[in-house]
Amino acid sequence: MKLTIAYDGHDFHGWQRQHPPGKPPLRTVQDTVQFAVQRTIRQPVSVVGASRTDARVHAYGQVAAFSTIPPVSEEEPDELRVPLDRLPQAVNRWLPDDVAILDAAIVPDDFDPIKQAQSKTYQYTIHNCLTPPVFDRHRVLHFWQDLNVDHMAHAARYIVGTHDFASFANTHHGRDSTIRTVFACSVTRMTGQPERVIVEVSGSGFLYHMVRIISGTLVEVGRGRWEPEHVISILEARNRRAAGPTLAPEGLCLCRIEY
């Protein structure tokens, strides 16, 4: 089974299960969803997510998968204990109000939500005006200095492509290679809400904190510290210290994953 999941990351310690020894388990999306699925279909399952989002990072297109015994098929969906089209609502009844299943679908038995992901899209939202963002303050970064979005969009074009993104990864990323492919990277002001600047990045996969460092680097360009072309030398440096800061997690949202 493949689930599409939305969550407000503010009160979660990220997606990935965290059971520190000798302490109570931390509240994570993975544990929360797994518990709700188990209560719904009344069998133990292991829910595996496509992206390990950090604490306070949001999602409206996280993908997760689990297997039932025996496997569910379009012809034999009995193992779900509810009709397939009602599974999201049935699981949602066991979920707290900051996470919801948006969709459930039957996938082949060998479906791997991590390895088979073709493209992931993240958005980083900056509230770019003096007045603080009262209503969605946990979903945006408040940055009051004026941002030159044309310069940021220009700089974003240098991010696109297959590069060594070592400058855009925090250490302890735990990956052998720092080469990744970014399919698209754009910076725009939201239609009808020009104080909102959205950095959108799509890629085959991302290094630890990569989208937040890309956004932090583009903000340095937007506020005039660097010219757009400086991104080229940041990429060439292959050194985390060459790039801009890691922006706060609350501005980040995992929008969609394509298979």
Next chain:
Amino acid sequence: MKLTIAYDGHDFHGWQRQHPPGKPPLRTVQDTVQFAVQRTIRQPVSVVGASRTDARVHAYGQVAAFSTIPPVSEEEPDELRVPLDRLPQAVNRWLPDDVAILDAAIVPDDFDPIKQAQSKTYQYTIHNCLTPPVFDRHRVLHFWQDLNVDHMAHAARYIVGTHDFASFANTHHGRDSTIRTVFACSVTRMTGQPERVIVEVSGSGFLYHMVRIISGTLVEVGRGRWEPEHVISILEARNRRAAGPTLAPEGLCLCRIEY
């Protein structure tokens, strides 16, 4: 001085100061704003709000006023200790992140934010689909039964005008007269977000819970319990039990007050 204020009502016990005897004062918007103004201009003031919004009700156009000694004028704004155009940011520095001053203006010494209000506009937002509203769950009412918005809009037209709104006031409203004038009342689905149904009501003033009872009555029409014309007999009944339920406070937002 006249302030325009936005707040997320979720963690406030409403606008109005509440200092129960023998207990710590409750967290209210009035106390919070008054404290921040006093810290900014360094003199004791009394901040008076135009509308006493209830606990968990939001605002992005609350109006409040306070007086300084000596009075501030366009020529002599020294008593503010900051230039007038920077007063909102200066006060915001003393405010928590769920309330913000949007605007500050000098008004005549006899300005009364309550008595001189010509029109107040409230919106009630209903999340009308099966999937729960994860991100702004504290700002909307989740109602999953299908709503007929055409019927609701038709019923809303009977609300407009000068009527005895006794059926639409909860007891203990503490007002002598239950006659009020509603200038406009509309029900629409949000453009680009059809699962959001917005009830917007403008009037000279409202009775206790009046907008939430109007919205609850229109929902009864929308889900098919009553025909739109039934609103006429509810008004005529002058009896709270004739109308629909008082909807939850979190869907309500005070949008603007005109003078």
